[in-house]
Amino acid sequence: MSSDSYSTGTLIYEVNLSVPREKADEYIDWLRGFTKTQVRTIPGFISSVVFRQPKPYGLHWLSEEGDAKTYMTVHYVIASQEDLDEYLKTSQPEVASAEQERFEFLVTSRRTMSVV
Template sequence: MSMTQSSDSAHAANNQVHTYSAGTLVYEVNLSVPREKAEDYIDWLRGFTKEQVKKIPGFLSTMVFRQPKPYGLHWLSEEGNAKTYITVHYVIESQAHLEEYLKRDQPAVAAAEQDRFEFLVTSRRTLSVVC
């Protein structure tokens, strides 16, 4: 195995991406972040989400997305260009793992974000892939 292949394999192992097949459970968190804090938040979020996957039972992988301004949502559109919109997807092993997280860990996660960055999560939802 070449050095490049070894490096690529290590990178892939640290950045595992799950395919979304039927039955995949995704926990989605949507955030509205003040534009001036967005880059600091994304830098923090990159490490934070990976740590969540390592330490929370049933969390398999995570991806962070930057959204374009959500024009169709009037209550968000009123924010103008003052905000950056971010979506986090966590792929979770089962509904039971998600329920345990929501009961045990989620309040502390939300408090950490609020204390550090002084804004709240816009919305959360659970998605289950059907096809």
């Protein structure tokens, strides 16, 4: 699904991440494969896109990090709210724990959006 073909009601699960700058390239390589695996193996996950973003401004707790971090955003297209709820209940805590341990990243936010 391309970004210009989202229809009304398309559900996007967004995850915003920061990772220590010295681990950024390794993390991005890992994240690309990880998100593709999520889409292949988790019911209701349709597609994913990984973005690298500039340092977020105006977010006080992030602005204090200086240039020590690299920031990324992942958008997952999810088939239904039920599929997302099941993932959040059963798989997400384990995924977050494994990433934290390996890469020492900080999840800055998660949110759900739907196309209007």
